[in-house]
Amino acid sequence: MATVAESARAQQRPLVRRTSSTAPGGRRRHLGPLLAIAPFYVLFGVFGAFPVVFSLYLSFQDWDGIGNMRYVGLQQYKWLLEDSVFWHSVLNTFEIWFLSTVPMLFLALVIAFLLHSQVRFGGAYRVAYFVPNVTSMVAMTIVFGSVFAQSGLANSGLKAVGLDGIGWLSSEWGIKSAISLMIIWRWVGYNALIFLAGIQAIPTEHFEAARMDGANSWQTLFRVVVPQLKPVVLFAAITSSINGLQIFTESQVLFQTDDVGTTGGPGQEGMTIVLYLWQKAFKDHQFGYGAAMGWVLFALIALFTIVNWRLVSGRRDKETRRGR
Amino acid sequence: MAAEQNNAGLAIGSGSRLTRICVRVVLLFGVLVSLFPFYWLVVMASGTTQDIYRYPPKLVPGPHLLDNMKRVVDSVDFFGSLFNTVVVAVAGTALVLFFDSLAAFAFAKYDFPAKRFMFGMLLMTYMIPAQLSLVPQFVTMAEFGWAGSLKALVIPGAANAFGIFWMRQYAENSLPDELLDAGRIDGAGFFRLYWQVALPMFRPALAFLGIFTFIGLWNDYIWPLVVMIDPEKVTLQVALANLNVLYQADYSLVMAGALMSVVPLIVVFLIGARHFLRDLAAGATKM
Numbered sequence: 058m059a060t061v062a063e064s065a066r067a068q069q070r071p072l073v074r075r076t077s078s079t080a081p082g083g084r085r086r087h088l089g090p091l092l093a094i095a096p097f098y099v100l101f102g103v104f105g106a107f108p109v110v111f112s113l114y115l116s117f118q119d120w121d122g123i124g125n126m127r128y129v130g131l132q133q134y135k136w137l138l139e140d141s142v143f144w145h146s147v148l149n150t151f152e153i154w155f156l157s158t159v160p161m162l163f164l165a166l167v168i169a170f171l172l173h174s175q176v177r178f179g180g181a182y183r184v185a186y187f188v189p190n191v192t193s194m195v196a197m198t199i200v201f202g203s204v205f206a207q208s209g210l211a212n213s214g215l216k217a218v219g220l221d222g223i224g225w226l227s228s229e230w231g232i233k234s235a236i237s238l239m240i241i242w243r244w245v246g247y248n249a250l251i252f253l254a255g256i257q258a259i260p261t262e263h264f265e266a267a268r269m270d271g272a273n274s275w276q277t278l279f280r281v282v283v284p285q286l287k288p289v290v291l292f293a294a295i296t297s298s299i300n301g302l303q304i305f306t307e308s309q310v311l312f313q314t315d316d317v318g319t320t321g322g323p324g325q326e327g328m329t330i331v332l333y334l335w336q337k338a339f340k341d342h343q344f345g346y347g348a349a350m351g352w353v354l355f356a357l358i359a360l361f362t363i364v365n366w367r368l369v370s371g372r373r374d375k376e377t378r379r380g381r
Numbered sequence: 382m383a384a385e386q387n388n389a390g391l392a393i394g395s396g397s398r399l400t401r402i403c404v405r406v407v408l409l410f411g412v413l414v415s416l417f418p419f420y421w422l423v424v425m426a427s428g429t430t431q432d433i434y435r436y437p438p439k440l441v442p443g444p445h446l447l448d449n450m451k452r453v454v455d456s457v458d459f460f461g462s463l464f465n466t467v468v469v470a471v472a473g474t475a476l477v478l479f480f481d482s483l484a485a486f487a488f489a490k491y492d493f494p495a496k497r498f499m500f501g502m503l504l505m506t507y508m509i510p511a512q513l514s515l516v517p518q519f520v521t522m523a524e525f526g527w528a529g530s531l532k533a534l535v536i537p538g539a540a541n542a543f544g545i546f547w548m549r550q551y552a553e554n555s556l557p558d559e560l561l562d563a564g565r566i567d568g569a570g571f572f573r574l575y576w577q578v579a580l581p582m583f584r585p586a587l588a589f590l591g592i593f594t595f596i597g598l599w600n601d602y603i604w605p606l607v608v609m610i611d612p613e614k615v616t617l618q619v620a621l622a623n624l625n626v627l628y629q630a631d632y633s634l635v636m637a638g639a640l641m642s643v644v645p646l647i648v649v650f651l652i653g654a655r656h657f658l659r660d661l662a663a664g665a666t667k668m
Contacts, residue, residue, distance in 0.1 A: 087494060089571025090487035094499060096480045097540040101506055104537035108517035109509060115517055122520070168411055171404050184654045185412040188419070191650045193600045195618045196639035199625050200422050203433065203632060210421065213438050246415060254662030303512060306602050313626055331512050331603070338516045339607055351513040358510055 115348035122344050133349035143350070145325055146333040147357075149233070153329065154301035156237035157244075162293060164245050166286075169252035170278050183253075186246030198239065198310040202226070205235045226311065232326040236307045244300070248293050255289035256282055291366065298361045302354065305331040330354050422643070425636035426450075433632045449637035456628065458613070459641065462620035469534045469616060470598040477594045478587050480540035485548030486579045490561060491571070507542040511604070519607050529611040534604065544590050547664055551586040552579065589660035592653045599646050617642045 116133055118126040137143055172182055189197070204210045205225035212222035225231040259282065267281045283290070308329050312322040318340035321328025334354065338347025425433055428443035453459055487493070488500055518537070519528065527533040556579055564574045580587075605616045615623070624638045650657070 087491075090491040090493045093483040093487035093571070093575070097484050097503065097542070097545060098499070100537065100540050101542075104518065104521065105506060105509065105514065108514035108521055111517040111520070112514055115520070122523075168408070171408055175404055175408060180655060182408060182412065183658050184651070185415050187654070187658055188647065188650070189415055191596055191646060192419075192643050193602075193618055193621070193639075193646065195600075195602055195621050195625075196422070196643045197418060199621070199635060199639050200418050200425075203425065203636070204418070204421065208434055208436065210438055213436055217437065242414070242418070250658060250662050299510065303510065310622055310625065313622070314629075315626065334512060334515065335603065335607070339519075344516050344520070347516040351516060355510055355513045362508075 112348040112351055115345055116352055118345045120344045121342040123342075126345075129345070133345050134353075136346065137349055137353060142325065142328065143330075143333060146321070146328045146330050149321070149326060150302060150304060150329045153233050153236050153240070153304060154298065156233055157240035158294075158297045158301050160237075161241045161245050162248060162290070162297065164241070165248035165252055165293070166278070166283070168245065168249040169256055170274075170282060172249065172253050173256045183250060186249055188246075189243050190247040194243070194306040195310050197243070198307050201235065201239050201242075202311050205231075227323050229324060229326045232322050236304065236311070236327060239307050240301070240304070244297065248297070251289060251293055252286060255286045259285050294365050295362055298365055299358055302358050302361060303331050304329045305335065308332045309335070330357075419643075422636060422640050425633060426640040428633055430630070430632045430634075433636075445633065446637065449633050450641060452631075452634050453624070453638040453641060456634065457620050457624050457638070459620065459638070461613075462615050462617045463645075465531060465614065466599060466617040469531055470595050472531075473535045473538060473598045474591050474594045476535065476539035477541060477544055478591055481544035481590065482548050482552075482580065482583050482587060483575060484540065484545045485552050486556075486575050486583075487571075488545065488549045489552035490556065490558070490579075503542050503545060507546070515603070515607060518604075522608055528608055529614060533608045534598075534601075534616070538598075544594070548583065548586055548590065550664075551583065555586075556582050585656065585660070588653060589657055589664075592649065592657050593661075595649060596646060 115126075117128060117130055119129045119132070120126040168186065172179065172186075175182065206212075207222065207224070207227070209225075211225060215222055223231050223234075225235045263281050263285070264277065267277045272280065308321050308327040309319055309332055312327055313319040318336050319332065320336075321332055330350070331354070334347050334350040337343045337350065423446075424440065424442050426449055427446035428439060429445055432439045432443060488496070522528045522533045527536075560578055560582075561574055564578050569577065600618065601616075602618045602622070605619050606622070609615045609619060612623070621638050621642050625635050628634050
């Protein structure tokens with residue numbers, strides 16, 4: 058029993074051996090911890106693992122959710138690959154992802170760098186920059202929808218400085234820019250705070266050394282801060298990509314007009330993968346098709362994560378090699 | 382040369398007066414951009430729909446806020462959906478805090494068969510995107526007879542991998558083994574140690590996880606949209622989206638609804654903001 062007193066790390070190996078079921082009280086001793094972790098695995102089994110397996114099964118069926126299922130094999134996937142709307146939604150999602158993620162991460166980096174140099178009111182700045190991330194996306198999409206309306210605030214502003222209004226919610230790039238701006242607004246502060254925490258972990262000597270070498274702000278940012286932030290940037294890039302591939306609320310709320318759901322706005326330029334999944338499964342009642350789309354989305358996210366990982370960590374390898 | 386040196390100094394908090402002012406101006410501009418939509422929301426919610434369509438636009442709040450809010454309450458069951466949202470967010474948060482901290486305590490301070498495997502599995506589940514199981518999850522709920530019930534919003538997420546992972550980190554670093562030993566000598570078993578020794582020590586971590594979970598549950602949209610099949614019984618987010626569809630021409634009404642749905646959460650956030658932001662940053666850099 059005395060081994061339990063040792064720290065968790067130290068006890069691991071010997072304890073496992075000694076507490077076989079033959080040892081007195083061996084099994085009962087594990088009862089508490091096992092019961093403690095059980096809820097997660099039970100819930101995950103019922104509401105996580107089972108649905109995943111079931112969705113694979115569903116993706117081979119033709120089913121409207123009420124009648125009988127009809128086995129169609131890989132037909133759903135074949136239809137999906139031939140579905141021009143689906144490919145359009147994939148393209149839209151990637152375009153919006155690119156338009157939002159790249160400027161967002163760059164802006165976040167600059168803000169984090171500036172916040173780091175700004176000692177006064179640090180807490181107030183953080184709260185102000187983070188508030189957009191906290192609020193309901195539905196409410197803020199409604200607000201942005203009015204700002205980007207034809208006679209809304211954005212076009213009034215353009216008109217006031219003598220420019221033509223933009224079809225924010227009616228033209229291809231207008232729609233994509235509007236959605237991207239909403240995503241940037243929502244996530245820039247979040248990422249800036251994450252980056253800021255990373256910058257604050259960098260030893261002060263590195264900044265002093267850079268200053269001694271006569272580096273200016275940009276050089277300090279890109280030669281000192283960015284390389285040391287690699288793990289944090291990787292984290293931000295991956296989470297932003299995963300979020301970017303799951304855009305739904307913005308398009309859905311902006312363009313839903315009645316109970317039929319939404320086609321993603323004029324020219325379907327705001328149709329995203331998840332919006333199309335939702336539309337097909339829950340408005341058109343093609344559950345098998347929706348399930349198949351879920352798997353394609355999963356594959357895309359996995360692929361994206363790997364590419365991101367490779368890009369960011371690969372570049373680091375090259376740099377260290379060059380450094381040597 | 383001198384300017385360059387000052388610029389470099391930016392990074393460690395010194396620098397010339399001019400650069401400091403520039404930095405402050407840029408940061409304040411950022412704050413303005415961050416907060417402006419909220420101000421604009423108040424302006425629109427307190428004006429008339431005609432005001433919103435006017436050119437040049439009226440940029441200051443009007444006198445119709447209470448009037449617009451009253452119309453929201455008359456148009457949709459605002460308090461009903463607010464009640465549903467509060468129930469889901471409070472019950473869901475309480476369950477997550479309980480189950481996650483319990484599991485985290487076991488993972489951090491106890492040894493049991495297949496512990497590493499179980500923890501590895503837990504981390505793997507974190508990678509499955511929610512949308513993959515959107516359709517089958519709905520079918521499961523329908524089979525259980527939970528579709529349209531608040532249970533569907535609370536139970537499936539009552540324990541989550543992120544929370545367990547995050548709480549375990551905290552438990553390992555900040556719960557001294559000596560304290561647990563003292564409890565054991567007094568004859569306390571696993572659950573008493575959890576309840577009387579560990580849980581009080583977890584308070585800062587629980588506060589962060591609590592706010593984080595509460596915000597997530599309050600704002601969730603796609604899952605309640607899918608599973609709350611009874612249009613009379615929805616959460617605030619879904620009710621707001623419905624209001625937007627039904628009264629699209631009545632901007633000031635919709636904006637008052639949006640404002641009412643946003644305010645409670647901002648209040649919750651502002652109360653816990655300081656600690657919350659510090660823990661969020663710490664968690665992300667450790668990942």
